[in-house]
Amino acid sequence: MRPRSRTVAVLLVAILLAATTPATAATATTATTAVAARKEPGAGPMTVTLVTGDKVTVFDADRFTVRPGAGRNGIRFITTRSDGHLRVIPTDVLPLLKAGTVDTRLFDVTTLLNFRYDDRRTDLPLIVTGPAGTARSAPAGAAGVRAVPGGRALRLAKKDIGSAWQSLSAGVRAEGTARGGQASKIWLDGVRTPLLTRSVPQIGAPAAWTAGYDGSGVTVAVLDTGVDAGHPDLAGRVAVTGNFTDEPDALDRYGHGTHVAATVAGTGAAPGGYKGVAPGAALMAGKVCDQYGFCSDSSVLAGMQWAAEGGARVVNLSFGSTDIPGEDPLEAAIDRLTAEYGTLFVVSAGNDGRDDSVTSPGSADSALTVGAVDGSDVLAEFSSRGPRAGDSAVKPDITAPGVEITAALSRDAGGPAGMTHVAMSGTSMAAPHVAGAAAILAQQHPTWRAGDLKAALMGSAKTNPDNAPFAQGAGRVDVARAITQTVTASPAGVSFGLQAWPHGDDTPDARTISYRNGGTVDVTLALSLTGGAPAGLFALSRASVTVPAGGTATVTLTADTRADVPDARYGGYVVAKAGDARVVTPFAVDKETEHYDLTVNRLDRPASRPPTGSSC
Numbered sequence: 001m002r003p004r005s006r007t008v009a010v011l012l013v014a015i016l017l018a019a020t021t022p023a024t025a026a027t028a029t030t031a032t033t034a035v036a037a038r039k040e041p042g043a044g045p046m047t048v049t050l051v052t053g054d055k056v057t058v059f060d061a062d063r064f065t066v067r068p069g070a071g072r073n074g075i076r077f078i079t080t081r082s083d084g085h086l087r088v089i090p091t092d093v094l095p096l097l098k099a100g101t102v103d104t105r106l107f108d109v110t111t112l113l114n115f116r117y118d119d120r121r122t123d124l125p126l127i128v129t130g131p132a133g134t135a136r137s138a139p140a141g142a143a144g145v146r147a148v149p150g151g152r153a154l155r156l157a158k159k160d161i162g163s164a165w166q167s168l169s170a171g172v173r174a175e176g177t178a179r180g181g182q183a184s185k186i187w188l189d190g191v192r193t194p195l196l197t198r199s200v201p202q203i204g205a206p207a208a209w210t211a212g213y214d215g216s217g218v219t220v221a222v223l224d225t226g227v228d229a230g231h232p233d234l235a236g237r238v239a240v241t242g243n244f245t246d247e248p249d250a251l252d253r254y255g256h257g258t259h260v261a262a263t264v265a266g267t268g269a270a271p272g273g274y275k276g277v278a279p280g281a282a283l284m285a286g287k288v289c290d291q292y293g294f295c296s297d298s299s300v301l302a303g304m305q306w307a308a309e310g311g312a313r314v315v316n317l318s319f320g321s322t323d324i325p326g327e328d329p330l331e332a333a334i335d336r337l338t339a340e341y342g343t344l345f346v347v348s349a350g351n352d353g354r355d356d357s358v359t360s361p362g363s364a365d366s367a368l369t370v371g372a373v374d375g376s377d378v379l380a381e382f383s384s385r386g387p388r389a390g391d392s393a394v395k396p397d398i399t400a401p402g403v404e405i406t407a408a409l410s411r412d413a414g415g416p417a418g419m420t421h422v423a424m425s426g427t428s429m430a431a432p433h434v435a436g437a438a439a440i441l442a443q444q445h446p447t448w449r450a451g452d453l454k455a456a457l458m459g460s461a462k463t464n465p466d467n468a469p470f471a472q473g474a475g476r477v478d479v480a481r482a483i484t485q486t487v488t489a490s491p492a493g494v495s496f497g498l499q500a501w502p503h504g505d506d507t508p509d510a511r512t513i514s515y516r517n518g519g520t521v522d523v524t525l526a527l528s529l530t531g532g533a534p535a536g537l538f539a540l541s542r543a544s545v546t547v548p549a550g551g552t553a554t555v556t557l558t559a560d561t562r563a564d565v566p567d568a569r570y571g572g573y574v575v576a577k578a579g580d581a582r583v584v585t586p587f588a589v590d591k592e593t594e595h596y597d598l599t600v601n602r603l604d605r606p607a608s609r610p611p612t613g614s615s616c
Contacts, residue, residue, distance in 0.1 A: 045057050045058065045059045046058050046113060046118045046119075047118060047119045048109050048112045048113060048117065048118045048119065049069075049119055049124070049158045049161060050069075050088065050090070050106065050107060051106045051107075051124060051126070051156070051161065051165050051186075052069060052072070052075075052090050052092075052093065052161075052162060052165050053068075053069025053070060053072065053161050053162025053163075053165060054066065054067065054068050054069045054072060054075070054077070054088075054090055055067045055069070055119075056086075056088050056109050058086070058109065058113065064086065064088075064109070066079075066088055068090075069161075069162040070162055071162070072090075072162070075090050075091065075092055076090075076091050077089065077090055077091065078090075078091060078094075084110065085108055085109075085110040085111065086108075086109045086110050087104075087107050087108050087109065087110075088107055088109055089107045090107075093107070096169065100183070100185065100326075101169075101172050101173070101183065101184060101185050101186065102169070102172075102185065102186050103185070103186060103187040103188050104324070105187075105188040105190060106186070106188050111188075111190075111322075112188075115188075115190060115191045115294070116191075116292075116294065117188075119158065121158075122157060122158055122159070123143065123144075123155040123156060123157050123158060124155065124156050124158060124161060124188075125144075125153065125154075125155050125188070125189035125296060125298070126153070126154055126155070126156060126168075126186060126187065126188065126189055127148060127151055127152070127153050127154075127186075127187040127188075127189045127297055127298055127301075127329055128151050128152055128154070128168070128172070128184065128185070128186055128187070129150045129151035129184065129185050129187065129329060130150075130151065130172075130183050130184030130185055131184050132151075132168075132171050132172045132174075132184035132186075138152075138154060139156070139164040139165075139167035139168045139171070140160070140163065140164060140167065141156055141157045141159075141160045141161065141163070141164040142154045142155065142156055142157075142164060142168075143155050143157065146298070146302075148298050148301040148302055148305075148329075149301050149302075149304070149305050149329075149333050149336070149337075150301075150329060150332060150333065150336075151329075153189055153296075153297075153298030153301075156168075168186060169186065171184075172184040172185065172186055187297070187328070187329055188297075189296050189297050189298045190296070190297050190321055191294040191295055191296050191297070191321070192289070192294075192295040192297070192300065192319035192320055192321045192330075192359075192361075199274075199375070199401045199405050199406070199433075200263075200274065200275065200276065200277055200401075200433070202375060202377075202401050202476075203277065203400060203401065203433055203437060203476070203477050203478060203479055203480075204478050204479045204480025204481065205275075205277045205278075205436065205437070205440070205479055205480075207479075207480035207483075208440045208479050208480060208483050209279075211483055213440045213441075213443050213444050213483055214278055214279050214280035214281075214440065214443070215265065215277075215278025215279070215280045215281030215436065215439035215440050215442075215443055216280030216281070216443055217280075217443055217446075218278070218280075218281050218282070218313050218314070218439040218440075218442045218443050219239065219281065219282045219283070219284055219310070219311055219312045219313060219314075220264050220265060220278065220281045220282070220283055220284070220312060220313070220314045220315070220316065220435055220436070220438075220439050221283070221284035221285075221286055221303075221306075221307035221310070221312035221314070221315040221316065222257060222260050222261045222264060222283055222284070222285055222286065222316050222432070222435075223286040223288045223300060223303040223304065223307060223315060223316065223317055224252075224256055224257030224260050224261070224285075224286075224287070224288065224289055224295075224316075224318060224319070225252050225253070225254035225255070225256045225257040225258075225287065225289040225290070225291070225293060225295075226243075226250045226251055226252035226253070226254075226257045226258075226285065226287035226289075226410075226412075227241070227250075227252055227257045227258050227261045227283065227285035227287075227410075228251070228252050228258040228408070228410040228411050228412060228413075229241065229285060230411065231258060231262070231270065231408045231409075231410065231411060231420070232267075232269045232270035232420070233262045233266040233267055233268060233269055233270045233274075233276075233407075233408040233420075234258070234261060234262060234265070234266060234267070234283070234408060235267065235269055236267070237261070237265045237266070237267065237279075237281070237282065237283050238261070238282075238283045238284075238285050239282040239283060239284060240284050240285070240310065241284075241285045241286075241287075242284070242285070242286045242287065242303065242306050243286075243287045244286060244287060244288050244299040244300075244302040244303045244306070245287055245288065245289070245290050245296075245299050246290070247287070247290055247291065250285065250287040251410075251412045252287070252410040252412055252413060253291035253410070253412050253413055253414070254289065254290075254291050254292065254293045254410075254413060255409055255410045255413030255415070255422070256289070256293060256318070256424075256428065257285070257287070257289070257410070258407075258408050258409065258410035258413070259405075259407045259408060259409070259410075259422065259424055259429065260316060260318050260407075260428065260429065260431070260432045261276075261283055261285060261408070261432075262276055262407040262408035263276050263277065263405065263407045263429055263432035263433060263436065264276050264277060264278060264281065264283065264316060264432040264435050264436045264439070265277075265278050265279055265280075265281040265282075265283055265436065265439075266279060266407060266408060267279050270408070270420050270421070274406065274407070276407070276432070276436055277432070277433055277435075277436025277437055277439070277440070277479070278435075278436035278437075278439035278440050278443075280443075281436070281439040284306075284307055284310055284312050286303040286306060286307060287303075288300045288302070288303040289319065295319050297328075297329055297330060300317070300319075300330060300361075301329060301330065301333055304317075304330075304333055304334070304337055304345075305333070305337070307343070308337040308340070308341040308343045309341070312343055313342075313343065313344065313438070313439065313442045313453075314343070314344045314345075314346060314435050314438045314439055314442065314453075315343055315344070315345045315346065315435075316346050316431055316432050316435040317345060317346070317347045317348065317361065317362075317367075317431070318347075318348045318427075318428035318429070318431045318432065319348065319428070320347070320348055320349075320350045320359025320360060320361065320362055321359055321360055322359060322360070323358060323359055323360040323362075323363040323388065323389045324360070324389060324390075325389050325390025325391070326390060327364075328360055328361070330360060330361035330364070331360055331361050331363060331364040331365075331367075332364075333361075334347075334361055334364040334366055334367050335364055335365055335366045338366035338450045338451075339366070342449030342450050343450055344368060344438050344449075344450035344453045344454060345361075345364070345366065345367045345368070345450075346367070346368045346370060346431050346432075346434050346435040346438060347361055347362035347364070347367045347368070347369050347370065347431060348362060348369075348370060348426070348427040348428050348430065348431045349362050349369050349370055349371045349372075349383060349384045349395065349396040349427045349430075350362065350383075350384030350427060351382045351383070351384060351426050351427055351428075352382075352384045353380075353381050353382040353383060353384065353385075354384070354385060355385045355386070355387075355470070356385070356386070356387065356389065357384040357385060358384045358385070358386050358387075358388055358389075358395040358396060359384060362395065362396065363388050363389065363395060365393075366450065366451075367397075368397050368398060368434060368438070368453075368454045368457065368458075369395050369396040369397045369398070369473070370396055370397070370398055370399065370400055370427060370430045370431040370433075370434045371383040371384065371385075371396040371398070371399040371400075371402075371427055371430065371471065371472060371473065372399060372400065372401070372402025372403065372425075372426065372427045372429075372430040373399045373400065373401060373402065373403070373430075373464075373472075373476050374401070374402075374403040375401065375403065375404075377462065377464055377476050378464070378466075379399065379464070379466075379467050379471055379472060380402055380403050380425070380427075382425070382426065382427075383396075383399070383402065383427055383430075383471075384396070384427065385470055385471045386469075386470040386471075387470050387495075387569065387588065387590060391495075391497050391498060392495070392497050392498040392569070392588075392589075392590035393495040393497060394469050394470060394473065394493045394494075394495045394571070394586055394587070394588050395470075395473070396472070396473045397454070397458055397473040397474065397492070397493060398434060398457060398458055398461055398472075398473045398474050398475065398476070398477050399430065399461075399472045399473065399475065399476045399477070400430040400431070400433035400434050400437075400476060400477045401429075401430060401433055401476075402425060402426055402427055402428075402429050402430030402433075403425045404423045404424075404425055405423060405424055405425065405429040406421050406422070406423045407421060407422070407424075407429070408420065408421060409421055409422040433477060434457065434477050436479075437457060437477050437479040437482065438453045438457060440479055440482075440483065441453050441456055441457065441479070441482055441483065444483055451490070451492075452488070454492055455488040455489060455490055455491075455492040456482050456485070456488050457477055457479075457482055458473065458474040458492040458493060458584070458585075458586075459474070459482075459485070459487075459488050459489050459492060459583040459584060459585065460478050460479075460481040460482040460485050460582075460583070460584075461473070461474035461475035461476055461477055461478055461584060462475045462476045462477075462478045462481075463475035463530075463573055463584050464476065465530070465531075468531070468569075468571050468588070469493070469531070469571035469572070469573070469586035469587065469588045470569065470571060470588055473493065473586055474492070474493065474573075474584050474585070474586050475584065481582075484580075484581075485581050485582075485583065486517055486518045486519030486523070486581070487515055487516065487517050487518070487519070487523055487525070487547060487576070487578070487581060487583050488515070488516050488518070488583065489513055489514070489515055489516075489574075489576070489583050489585045490513070490514045490516065491511075491513070491585075492585065493585060493586045493587065494511050494513065494557055494574075494585060494586070494587035494588075495587070495588065496509050496511070496559040496587065496588065496589035496590075497589070497590065498590045498592055499559075499561040499589060499590065499591050499592060500592050500595070501567060501592040501593060501594050501595050502594075503561045503562055503567070503591060503592075504562065506560070506561045506562050508558050508559070508560040508562075509558065509559045509560075509561075509589075510556050510557070510558040511556070511557050511558070511559075511587075512554050512555070512556055512557075513554065513555050513556075513557055513574060513585055514552050514553070514554045515545060515547045515552060515553050515554070515555070515576065515583070516547070516551075516552045517547040517548060517549055517550065517551060517552070517553075518550070519549055519550075520549050520550075521549050522546055522547065522548050522549055523546070523547045523549075523578045523581070524544060524545070524546045524547075524578060525544060525545050525546075525547060525576040525577065525578050525583070526543070526544050526576070526577045526578070527540055527542065527543055527544055527545060527555060527574065527575070527576050528540075528543075528574075528575050528577075529572055529573070529574060529575075530572055530573045530575055531571060531572025531573050532572065533570045533571065533572045534563065534565040534570065536560065536563040536564070536565070537559065537560060537561070537563045537565055537570055537589075538557065538558065538559055538560075538570075538572060538587070538589075539557075539558050539560070540555060540556070540557055540558075540574065541555055541556035541557075541558070542555055545576075555574075557574060557587060559587075559589045561589060561591045565591070567591050567592060567593040567594065568591060568593070569588065569589070569590045569591070570588065570589055570591065571586065571587055571588030571589070572586075572587060572588075573585065573586055573587070574587065
């Protein structure tokens with residue numbers, strides 16, 4: 001489980017330092033570009049009803065007003081503006097936020113607008129996890145109640161959402177302490193947006209086909225906008241279909257899921273078609289995203305459970321949403337299902353194209369998170385970089401082609417008459433290249449579980465010396481190499497994480513890398529560090545290691561942030577070579593720049609006592 005970090009503390013400090021505004025009105029002084037982008041031409045003011053019943057009306061990028069809900073005239077509000085997001089927080093929910101029992105996105109007006117959860121919609125979708133999520137009774141005004149892994153999803157009607165919120169939040173408090181202190185939490189049932197992508201010979205798939213591996217006998221689940229199973233490139237590939245959305249059928253009217261599925265397992269039967277990475281694989285087509293490309297968390301959770309229980313060896317998730325420190329329901333589900341079923345979840349890294357922007361659920365520990373490169377293995381400008389929010393772990397894990405990828409176009413997506421294929425770019429289409437590669441390895445090694453597949457794909461990747469681990473992980477997937485190598489490393493990547501400033505009292509952090517030899521002869525590996533990290537910051541315990549046939553051998557990698565080098569993020573690669581075999585293990589550390597912990601104590605206007613409702 002990912003630990004909470006000082007990032008969470010900084011967020012709370014930012015909330016507490018923000019001006020507490022009267023309930024009658026609040027006017028933004030800084031433009032919130034995401035709000036502006038969400039407003040449609042001629043739409044006029046847009047109103048968002050918060051889960052507490054309070055209403056926020058956004059007039060334009062500069063102005064908004066806040067109106068308390070029924071019976072809440074005495075409530076005051078805290079407004080913050082950061083990262084292009086407007087947040088409006090009633091002071092009576094601060095204790096819940098501090099306790100971590102309520103999702104902060106419920107008060108992120110920009111996010112609610114981006115998800116189309118404004119008052120053009122009559123209800124607000126939620127997920128309740130923990131003991132309160134399994135309670136038998138649902139609050140008055142709740143509809144669409146259904147079980148999801150870890151809890152239940154429901155929708156609160158906005159006309160009486162205030163009273164429903166009081167009942168629901170009270171239940172979370174009571175259930176969270178009545179059953180041994182197990183935490184309950186109220187989450188926004190958010191949406192994930194697809195991220196678009198691209199191609200196949202570049203990663204060595206034809207060499208795997210020649211060797212007899214095309215994914216035959218392996219099931220890959222594509223959880224997306226649906227799949228056009230009747231497209232000629234997918235004829236006979238879709239074994240089972242599931243629909244987890246509110247739409248009446250599993251048709252792919254958006255076009256994204258069909259493109260992803262064809263990249264995984266297309267047969268190339270259509271005129272001008274091209275084979276996917278694993279054309280012999282069987283597909284489970286789970287529709288978890290609607291015709292507009294929005295994917296609710298509850299739909300995704302249901303689809304993931306369905307795929308794992310249905311026997312999928314690999315699950316492709318080509319969507320994401322802004323990651324926050326700590327673990328969200330999708331990340332938790334990926335880690336749990338991976339451990340329980342051995343299923344490998346291959347997930348897009350995101351298309352934000354900047355540092356610290358890897359999206360959830362690719363941020364899950366167990367996920368094989370995929371960035372994008374172009375046809376020359378140059379990192380795509382849009383590909384999200386790490387490190388992971390909160391703990392500075394190495395993400396993404398690997399890259400794949402994702403620029404101008406041509407694959408099948410759904411016949412239900414409303415494209416031009418006679419058009420059967422379309423080119424797309426994004427990490428969404430990089431992910432299915434890796435999912436197809438995983439299917440090929442799963443065919444070659446029927447007993448391998450998720451960790452084995454992940455280690456083999458990362459260890460055999462082609463590293464670009466121009467990119468750091470936080471940008472590319474191990475490098476571009478190379479399935480031709482993956483099927484020939486017998487040695488893998490565990491862990492597949494080493495995250496030394498965030499080393500807090502100052503560094504004079506840091507202690508060396510030693511991690512063990514274990515090499516496993518699945519072959520029939522001993523292998524002696526020559527070990528080296530690459531990546532250009534300053535001398536004295538990282539060290540290996542030995543220069544070579546012999547791994548016995550069918551056995552393991554270990555080496556220690558140490559990071560010492562006391563080294564006299566500037567405070568910054570550093571990384572590199574442990575490269576283990578034996579003849580043509582090469583196993584690469586990315587590693588990185590975040591040597592924190594100068595930061596200080598800040599304690600804030602607030603007093604009421606008379607400066608004599610803490611204000612009512614303060615969480616300081």
